[in-house]
Amino acid sequence: MDILTKLFMVFWKIGTFAFGGGMAMLSLIEREVVANYHWISKDTFIDIIGISQMTPGPIAINSATFVGFTSAGVAGALSATSGVILTSFILVSLLHHFVSKFKDSKYLKLALAGMRPAIIALIFSVFIKLAWTSYSSIKGGIIALIAAGMLHYKIHPILVIVASAFLGIIIGM
Amino acid sequence: MKKIIEMFLCFLRIGAFTFGGGYAMIPLIEKEFVDNKNWISKEDFVDIIVLSQSLPGALAVNSSLFVGYKIFGVVGAVLALLGVVIPSFTIIIVISLLFVKFRQNPIVNSAFNGIKSAVPMLILFAIISLGKSLKKNVPTITILLISVFLLLYFNLHPILLIIFSIICGIIFLERNV
Numbered sequence A: 001m002d003i004l005t006k007l008f009m010v011f012w013k014i015g016t017f018a019f020g021g022g023m024a025m026l027s028l029i030e031r032e033v034v035a036n037y038h039w040i041s042k043d044t045f046i047d048i049i050g051i052s053q054m055t056p057g058p059i060a061i062n063s064a065t066f067v068g069f070t071s072a073g074v075a076g077a078l079s080a081t082s083g084v085i086l087t088s089f090i091l092v093s094l095l096h097h098f099v100s101k102f103k104d105s106k107y108l109k110l111a112l113a114g115m116r117p118a119i120i121a122l123i124f125s126v127f128i129k130l131a132w133t134s135y136s137s138i139k140g141g142i143i144a145l146i147a148a149g150m151l152h153y154k155i156h157p158i159l160v161i162v163a164s165a166f167l168g169i170i171i172g173m
Numbered sequence B: 001m002k003k004i005i006e007m008f009l010c011f012l013r014i015g016a017f018t019f020g021g022g023y024a025m026i027p028l029i030e031k032e033f034v035d036n037k038n039w040i041s042k043e044d045f046v047d048i049i050v051l052s053q054s055l056p057g058a059l060a061v062n063s064s065l066f067v068g069y070k071i072f073g074v075v076g077a078v079l080a081l082l083g084v085v086i087p088s089f090t091i092i093i094v095i096s097l098l099f100v101k102f103r104q105n106p107i108v109n110s111a112f113n114g115i116k117s118a119v120p121m122l123i124l125f126a127i128i129s130l131g132k133s134l135k136k137n138v139p140t141i142t143i144l145l146i147s148v149f150l151l152l153y154f155n156l157h158p159i160l161l162i163i164f165s166i167i168c169g170i171i172f173l174e175r176n177v
Helices: A003-017 A021-036 A042-054 A059-103 A106-134 A138-152 A157-170 B002-017 B022-036 B042-054 B059-102 B106-132 B138-152 B158-172
Strands: none
Touching: A003 A021, A003 A059, A003 B158, A021 A042, A021 A059, A021 A106, A021 B022, A021 B106, A021 B158, A042 A059, A042 A106, A042 A157, A042 B059, A042 B106, A059 B042, A059 B059, A106 B106, A106 B138, A106 B158, A138 A157, A138 B106, A157 B106, B002 B022, B002 B059, B022 B042, B022 B059, B042 B059, B138 B158
16 A cells, blocks of 8 residues: 555544544544554644644544655655545535534434443543653743643743744753 | 635635644634534534534535535535645645655655654644543543553454443443533
8 A cells, every 4th residue: 555545544543533623633543543554653643733833723624634645745744635535524514404403312312321431531641641741851841830820820831932932942852 | 706706716725724633623614603603503503513523534524515505505505515625635635745755855754753753742742732622530540441441452453442432431421421
């Protein structure tokens, strides 16, 4: 299987099972793109999460485009991005006449209720994996605490990331 | 013809200004298509958002597709999606080129090391806010604990965990929904 097909298939898989928003999708991306296929390193993965906060667009699109592009140029970016949206396109095409009916579906509600704790667990596992990589120095810990403080006071994530970038430069990380 | 171009440009604008995740897009879509243009009713819009959050994939993608379908059928859906995706796609390609070129620069490197320290905190806060809205009954907490265990100890694949949790939800959570 050539790289373009692989990119398409892997991101299709990611887009099909990514319930619960961008953060939950991160665990799928980490597992497939970083751990299985090594298309980007864990460090680059963290970089792209940060970049995604500062750029428009959902993390799904941003990471698909980035990974696709760095692996196989524009064709790669197109393959990965088409893959990640494919299932959405299919499902919406099937359901768009039945929106109010489906949103009230009993089985959907039960499935979602079951998924919610799992999604939290997934995001927690990403946190553990990334914190392990990031927090190996005191300087890192200081920036983390400052970031946490900013988030606690409801400062927008974009500003938090920008601030952490500046702090990184200033304290010479 | 004019309406469809207008819709596309609108989504292009929304796509260019939605930072920090799909949720930020919701008020933008509402303002443009419900309030200003009145191409969708408030009720239909709310239904779309609820279903979009429940389906897999990015909220931004699902909701723009639904809205596009509502306004102009399949052509509308495709154009809405293109509008939302094109700005990110282009910007990320530019950034990727810069990234490859400048990532090793010492100043850029320091900046990213700073970012690296902040990112796990973003994730942690996402967990906290989701945790707050989680129904805290025994079956749900049990699924949570089992999930954490399966992920961290057995390194279970996220997809398998999701399937497992859907099954658990259907079997065990009827009383608690």
